[in-house]
Amino acid sequence: MxxxxxxxxxxxxxxxxxxxxxxxxxxxxxxxxxxxxxxxxxxxxxxxxxxxxxxxxxxxHFKDKGELLDAVAHEGWEMLNVRMTEARARETTLGDKLTALGVSYVQFAREHPALYRVMYDCSREKATLPEHLHEADDSAYCQVRDVITEVGGGPMNELDIELATTAAWCAAHGLAEMVAFKQFDPMKEQLGGDEAFLRGVFTHLGIFGHMNARALT
Amino acid sequence: MxxxxxxxxxxxxxxxxxxxxxxxxxxxxxxxxxxxxxxxxxxxxxxxxxxxxxxxxxxxHFKDKGELLDAVAHEGWEMLNVRMTEARARETTLGDKLTALGVSYVQFAREHPALYRVMYDCSREKATLPEHLHEADDSAYCQVRDVITEVGGGPMNELDIELATTAAWCAAHGLAEMVAFKQFDPMKEQLGGDEAFLRGVFTHLGIFGHMNARALT
DNA sequence: AATACATCTTGACGGCGTTCAGATAGGTGC
DNA sequence: GCACCTATCTGAACGCCGTCAAGATGTATT
CATH class of the missing domain: 1.10.10 (Arc Repressor Mutant, subunit A)
Structure with missing residues (x-):
C-alpha cells in the first residue's frame, strides 16, 4: 500500500x-x-x-475541524465558480447560457461528489450559505441571477428575479443530489447521453424551459 | 437535568x-x-x-448503526407518504394537487429537518433511494408521477413522465434543503406568508408552473 | 427438571476530536 | 554572536464513539 x-x-x-x-x-x-x-x-x-x-x-492553524472543512469548502465554491463562468462564456444566447450554468453545476457535483457534500455540510451547520455566494460577482448564485435578470429584461421585478433564481438554484441542487443516488441509465440511453439527460430535466423545469422558450422564439 | x-x-x-x-x-x-x-x-x-x-x-436487533438508521429513515418516508396523501386529497384540481404535494413535501422537511437528513443520508451511503419509493402506490414519488400522468393526459409518453417526475422531485428536494439554509424572510414578507413563498418558488418551476397553467386554463 | 436459545451486560479494542504541558525553531533587539 | 520571544509542532492524556467477544440472565422447549 x-x-x-x-x-x-x-x-x-x-x-x-x-x-x-x-x-x-x-x-x-x-x-x-x-x-x-x-x-x-x-x-x-x-x-x-x-x-x-x-x-x-x-x-x-484552525480553531477546530469545522474550520478546516470550511477552508476546503471555500475552495470548492471557487472551483465551481470557475467552472460555471467558463460554461456560461461558451454559449451565446441567454437561454443556452442559463442551461449551461445548470448543467455545469450538476456536472461539478458529480465529478466531485465528496467535495460537493462538504460544501453543503459546512453551510448546514451554520444554517446559512456562505456570504460570498450572494455577493461575489462570479459566484454561482450571482451568475444565475444575472442571466435571469437579462432574460427577464424590464418586466421582471426584484422579487420575481430572486424567486426565479432561488427556484433555479433549488432545481440544480436537487438534481445534483439525485444523480448521486440514481444513475438514470434508462433515461440517459433513450436521450442519447449524459448531458442530454441533464438538459432534459432542466427543460422540464420552468426557469429553464420557460426561459429557453422565450429566448429562442 | x-x-x-x-x-x-x-x-x-x-x-x-x-x-x-x-x-x-x-x-x-x-x-x-x-x-x-x-x-x-x-x-x-x-x-x-x-x-x-x-x-x-x-x-x-440491528447489524450495525446504519441498520438502525435505516429503520428510522423508513419511518420517516412513511410519515412523508401520509402527509402527502392528505395534502393531495384536500385539493380538487390536478394543478392544485401537484402544488400541494410539493408544498407538503417541503413543509415536512422543515418540520422534521433532522429526520429528513437521516432519510437522505441513509440513501446516500447505499447510493440508491429506497425501493418502495418507486413502487409503493402511496410513496411520494409515485404520487407525484400519478398526478403528472393525469395532468399530461394522453400526449405525454413514458419518458417524459419520468423526466417530469424526476424534475419535480429535484425541485422539491432542492427547495427542502434550501429552506434549511436560508430563511427567505424578505421574500416571505412580500409574498404574505410561508406557504405563499413555497407556492411562489414552485410556480417558477416548470412542472408546477406549467402544469398549473395547463390545468387552470 | 434439564436443556437450548434469545437477549442483555461487562469489559475491551482501536479510532475519533480536543486540550495542555513541554520541545523546537525562526525572528528580533542587543 | 547571543539571548530572548513567539510561533509552531510533539506527546500524552481525556472522554467519546462503533464494535466485538465472553459471560450472565432470563424464556421456551422438551
Missing amino acids: VTSMTDAANTNEPRPYHHGDLSRALVEAARRLLEQDGPSALSLRAVAREAGVSPAAPYH | VTSMTDAANTNEPRPYHHGDLSRALVEAARRLLEQDGPSALSLRAVAREAGVSPAAPYH
Whole structure:
C-alpha cells in the first residue's frame, strides 16, 4: 500500500520541524483524502497523518475541524465558480447560457461528489450559505441571477428575479443530489447521453424551459 | 437535568432483564434524540442510553448503526407518504394537487429537518433511494408521477413522465434543503406568508408552473 | 427438571476530536 | 554572536464513539 507521492509523511528527509505552510498543506491533504476515500474518511487525525504532522498540529492553524472543512469548502465554491463562468462564456444566447450554468453545476457535483457534500455540510451547520455566494460577482448564485435578470429584461421585478433564481438554484441542487443516488441509465440511453439527460430535466423545469422558450422564439 | 419521561433508563423499577420490544424502543429513542438534539447527537451509545440498555444491546436487533438508521429513515418516508396523501386529497384540481404535494413535501422537511437528513443520508451511503419509493402506490414519488400522468393526459409518453417526475422531485428536494439554509424572510414578507413563498418558488418551476397553467386554463 | 436459545451486560479494542504541558525553531533587539 | 520571544509542532492524556467477544440472565422447549 503506497501512499500519495505528495504525502509528506514518508519522504526520507522527514521534514523540517516547522512545516512552512501547514495550513495550505492541510487543506490539500484533506482534498486528497476526500477525493480518494470519501467524506467518511475525512477525520482530522487522518488529515494530519496525510500531511505528515501530529494530530494536534492542525490546531495551530484552525480553531477546530469545522474550520478546516470550511477552508476546503471555500475552495470548492471557487472551483465551481470557475467552472460555471467558463460554461456560461461558451454559449451565446441567454437561454443556452442559463442551461449551461445548470448543467455545469450538476456536472461539478458529480465529478466531485465528496467535495460537493462538504460544501453543503459546512453551510448546514451554520444554517446559512456562505456570504460570498450572494455577493461575489462570479459566484454561482450571482451568475444565475444575472442571466435571469437579462432574460427577464424590464418586466421582471426584484422579487420575481430572486424567486426565479432561488427556484433555479433549488432545481440544480436537487438534481445534483439525485444523480448521486440514481444513475438514470434508462433515461440517459433513450436521450442519447449524459448531458442530454441533464438538459432534459432542466427543460422540464420552468426557469429553464420557460426561459429557453422565450429566448429562442 | 431530567430526561424524557418515556426514557426507560430512570424508572425506579429498573426494567425486566429482557426488554420486550427493544428494536421498537430503539427506533423511538433514536427519533426522540433526533428531534431534540439533531443528527450529530445520534450516536448508537446515546440511543442505547436513552432506551435504558447497554451500548451492546442494539447489536442483537440491528447489524450495525446504519441498520438502525435505516429503520428510522423508513419511518420517516412513511410519515412523508401520509402527509402527502392528505395534502393531495384536500385539493380538487390536478394543478392544485401537484402544488400541494410539493408544498407538503417541503413543509415536512422543515418540520422534521433532522429526520429528513437521516432519510437522505441513509440513501446516500447505499447510493440508491429506497425501493418502495418507486413502487409503493402511496410513496411520494409515485404520487407525484400519478398526478403528472393525469395532468399530461394522453400526449405525454413514458419518458417524459419520468423526466417530469424526476424534475419535480429535484425541485422539491432542492427547495427542502434550501429552506434549511436560508430563511427567505424578505421574500416571505412580500409574498404574505410561508406557504405563499413555497407556492411562489414552485410556480417558477416548470412542472408546477406549467402544469398549473395547463390545468387552470 | 434439564436443556437450548434469545437477549442483555461487562469489559475491551482501536479510532475519533480536543486540550495542555513541554520541545523546537525562526525572528528580533542587543 | 547571543539571548530572548513567539510561533509552531510533539506527546500524552481525556472522554467519546462503533464494535466485538465472553459471560450472565432470563424464556421456551422438551
